[in-house]
Amino acid sequence: MSSTESTTDEVPPKAGLAKELVKRLRAGDGGLLPILIGLVALVVVFQLKDNVFLSAGNLTNLFIQATIFILLAMAEMWVLLLGEIDLSVGYSAGLGGAVAVVLLDPQFHWPWFLAMALALVVTTLIGALWGFITIRLGLPSFIVTLAGLLGLEGALIYFLDHQGTGGSVSVQNREFYNLVNANLSPLFTWIFVIASVAVFSFFIFRKDQLRRSSGLDAVSLGVTVLKIVILALASVVVTLIFNTNRGTFTTLRGMPYAILVDFAMLAAGSFVLTRTRPGRYIYAIGGNSEAARRAGINVNRFRLLAFTLTGFTAGVAGLLYASRLGGVSSGIDGGNLVLLAVASAVIGGTSLFGGRGRMVYAVIGGLVIATIYNGMALLNLPAAEQYGATALVLLVAVALDSIARRGSAVGR
Amino acid sequence: MTSAPETRGSSTPTAVDGPVSSGASSTSALLSLRAVTKSFGPVQALQHVDLDIPAGQVTALIGDNGAGKSTLIKTIAGIYAPTSGDMYWKGEKVSVHSPRDAEALGIATVYQDLALCDNLDIVENMFLGHETTKRGLLDEIQMELKTKQVLGELSVTTIKSTRQLVGSLSGGQRQSIAVARAVMHESQLVIMDEPTAALGVSQTAQVLELIKRLASRNIAVLVISHNLNDVFAVADRVAVMHLGTLVSSGPVADYNTASAVELITTGERATLSHANPA
Numbered sequence: 001m002s003s004t005e006s007t008t009d010e011v012p013p014k015a016g017l018a019k020e021l022v023k024r025l026r027a028g029d030g031g032l033l034p035i036l037i038g039l040v041a042l043v044v045v046f047q048l049k050d051n052v053f054l055s056a057g058n059l060t061n062l063f064i065q066a067t068i069f070i071l072l073a074m075a076e077m078w079v080l081l082l083g084e085i086d087l088s089v090g091y092s093a094g095l096g097g098a099v100a101v102v103l104l105d106p107q108f109h110w111p112w113f114l115a116m117a118l119a120l121v122v123t124t125l126i127g128a129l130w131g132f133i134t135i136r137l138g139l140p141s142f143i144v145t146l147a148g149l150l151g152l153e154g155a156l157i158y159f160l161d162h163q164g165t166g167g168s169v170s171v172q173n174r175e176f177y178n179l180v181n182a183n184l185s186p187l188f189t190w191i192f193v194i195a196s197v198a199v200f201s202f203f204i205f206r207k208d209q210l211r212r213s214s215g216l217d218a219v220s221l222g223v224t225v226l227k228i229v230i231l232a233l234a235s236v237v238v239t240l241i242f243n244t245n246r247g248t249f250t251t252l253r254g255m256p257y258a259i260l261v262d263f264a265m266l267a268a269g270s271f272v273l274t275r276t277r278p279g280r281y282i283y284a285i286g287g288n289s290e291a292a293r294r295a296g297i298n299v300n301r302f303r304l305l306a307f308t309l310t311g312f313t314a315g316v317a318g319l320l321y322a323s324r325l326g327g328v329s330s331g332i333d334g335g336n337l338v339l340l341a342v343a344s345a346v347i348g349g350t351s352l353f354g355g356r357g358r359m360v361y362a363v364i365g366g367l368v369i370a371t372i373y374n375g376m377a378l379l380n381l382p383a384a385e386q387y388g389a390t391a392l393v394l395l396v397a398v399a400l401d402s403i404a405r406r407g408s409a410v411g412r
Numbered sequence: 413m414t415s416a417p418e419t420r421g422s423s424t425p426t427a428v429d430g431p432v433s434s435g436a437s438s439t440s441a442l443l444s445l446r447a448v449t450k451s452f453g454p455v456q457a458l459q460h461v462d463l464d465i466p467a468g469q470v471t472a473l474i475g476d477n478g479a480g481k482s483t484l485i486k487t488i489a490g491i492y493a494p495t496s497g498d499m500y501w502k503g504e505k506v507s508v509h510s511p512r513d514a515e516a517l518g519i520a521t522v523y524q525d526l527a528l529c530d531n532l533d534i535v536e537n538m539f540l541g542h543e544t545t546k547r548g549l550l551d552e553i554q555m556e557l558k559t560k561q562v563l564g565e566l567s568v569t570t571i572k573s574t575r576q577l578v579g580s581l582s583g584g585q586r587q588s589i590a591v592a593r594a595v596m597h598e599s600q601l602v603i604m605d606e607p608t609a610a611l612g613v614s615q616t617a618q619v620l621e622l623i624k625r626l627a628s629r630n631i632a633v634l635v636i637s638h639n640l641n642d643v644f645a646v647a648d649r650v651a652v653m654h655l656g657t658l659v660s661s662g663p664v665a666d667y668n669t670a671s672a673v674e675l676i677t678t679g680e681r682a683t684l685s686h687a688n689p690a
Contacts, residue, residue: 210553214553216553216556217575274550275550276548276550277543277545280532280536286531287529288528288531291528291529291540292529292540292541294523295527295542296511296515296541296542355530
């Protein structure tokens with residue numbers, strides 16, 4: 001089968017793969033491998049210190065904790081790819097969550113989906129507004145969204161103070177509460193996971209097969225199968241974790257809905273970035289906006305689109321955050337949230353200068369941050385050390401990335 | 413009207429003189445400029461430039477800094493609108509108001525900075541802004557095949573994988589990609605601004621070879637260069653600018669290094685140094 005395409009260098013596929021991997025690592029293009037190794041190291045350390053860490057209950061909890069970082073990092077990804085930043089996503093998320101919670105309150109009693117939709121409209125418009133100001137006035141997005149951060153904090157406090165509930169609102173709606181606090185049944189967890197693996201495998205297989213049959217450089221069939229097997233194995237492990245009973249008094253099994261949302265946002269974001277023209281243009285603008293402009297791309301339109309998608313994704317994050325906390329308080333630390341979101345994206349391998357990053361980086365980075373917080377809380381380490389550890393991981397991630405990059409510049 | 417009095421050595425068979433040349437008369441020229449003038453306020457960057465660019469030939473545009481070479485190519489490329497004067501494309505009078513207009517005619521410009529995205533791979537750069545799609549989604553296979561085909565046709569052989577990031581390529585390779593991109597979009601006139609300025613010896617040879625290949629595909633090439641060695645190595649025709657005026661143009665055989673330098677620096681060929689009029 002692979003006889004036609006053996007024009008490339010892979011004699012024994014395995015050696016070729018390893019060599020390729022080393023080469024890419026050297027070129028600072030190791031993809032997710034370095035940070036995955038780091039994540040595994042963190043997990044091993046925490047597990048050795050406290051064997052509760054790898055329990056099903058704690059891991060599920062970790063995924064839930066990571067959700068806010070993951071989604072906010074995904075929100076940030078759209079603008080980071082342009083070389084821009086949105087500092088307001090934390091409070092934008094807070095405001096979105098607050099809008100939904102208030103509308104679900106008995107005094108308004110909106111249907112849950114309409115309340116959530118309106119919350120998303122609000123945050124999307126907020127994102128679009130920052131984009132509009134940044135582009136129209138030619139201002140640095142850092143400053144525009146810094147003003148946004150301050151303004152939205154004010155707006156959130158004002159909004160919550162006028163609900164007459166003492167500066168915070170709590171979730172009064174079962175469906176909304178269930179977003180994070182309820183699970184798919186174990187059976188549906190399996191169905192979802194198997195269906196997802198099947199769909200992804202199909203796409204991976206078809207893509208590699210198309211490349212082979214078109215006579216383009218492609219991995220051999222064995223490598224394709226290997227990729228699919230790894231994906232399937234990882235999915236089975238995750239499913240088993242979710243489906244283990246983690247309740248103490250009652251049975252508690254299955255994948256939390258929030259994880260579904262993470263997956264959906266990851267799939268949708270990756271799809272737009274890799275398979276559509278707008279995604280391609282966002283990378284191009286982030287890499288060289290002048291080149292993009294000369295190629296006939298309406299640069300400002302796609303910059304506005306990215307800011308808008310940031311707002312939308314921040315809204316999704318806000319809904320899940322409000323659901324998890326059971327409400328929104330004006331004391332929400334949106335400033336800290338956004339910085340951790342940027343840290344997540346960067347730890348995952350995103351460049352702050354634009355043009356480099358993938359949605360899955362946000363997931364990995366978010367998991368790393370959540371792992372640190374979760375593990376250190378298990379060890380009863382104080383906040384001081386949690387911050388210290390996060391700082392260290394962030395620095396190490398960026399430094400490793402930069403060193404690898406320098407190597408590639410010299411080694412050209 | 414006063415078609416540049418110094419237009420010596422122009423043995424063009426076509427009617428070069430005067431804007432009267434109603435389209436059809438300039439048969440062999442793909443693009444003809446007649447009395448093109450461009451002013452920036454009081455500054456006349458171009459003064460009554462008459463120039464014919466024939467298909468399948470390499471025209472080298474030479475001149476000192478500030479002579480108006482860049483203004484001229486930007487006018488052709490639609491970045492500047494000429495203050496006065498006419499442009500004829502295949503004998504038809506055309507007006508080019510934007511880069512889009514120029515592109516629609518089939519004029520592609522490869523600027524010195526090449527306008528490539530280092531973070532994208534070769535295929536992505538080749539198709540930037542003109543992606544092939546299938547059911548609304550990017551058709552990577554099709555784009556990659558086409559890229560390979562175009563690079564093959566231009567004998568760009570030094571590139572290992574079309575999925576390499578452009579940032580990892582050498583200067584000559586980058587130049588090749590920028591040119592291949594222009595060719596792929598069915599351009600009939602490719603304008604190149606200092607294509608060899610930043611290149612080493614072997615890379616320069618590579619690019620000059622590529623320029624010749626373009627001409628052999630019946631594409632008109634207009635090259636700005638400071639390097640007279642390159643000019644004489646590759647050009648079929650030479651056009652010299654001096655202080656906003658096209659002081660001389662003609663087949664490369666009418667020039668030698670000494671006369672070219674003289675034209676560039678003084679705008680005149682004072683001595684009878686055009687010793688070898690073919």
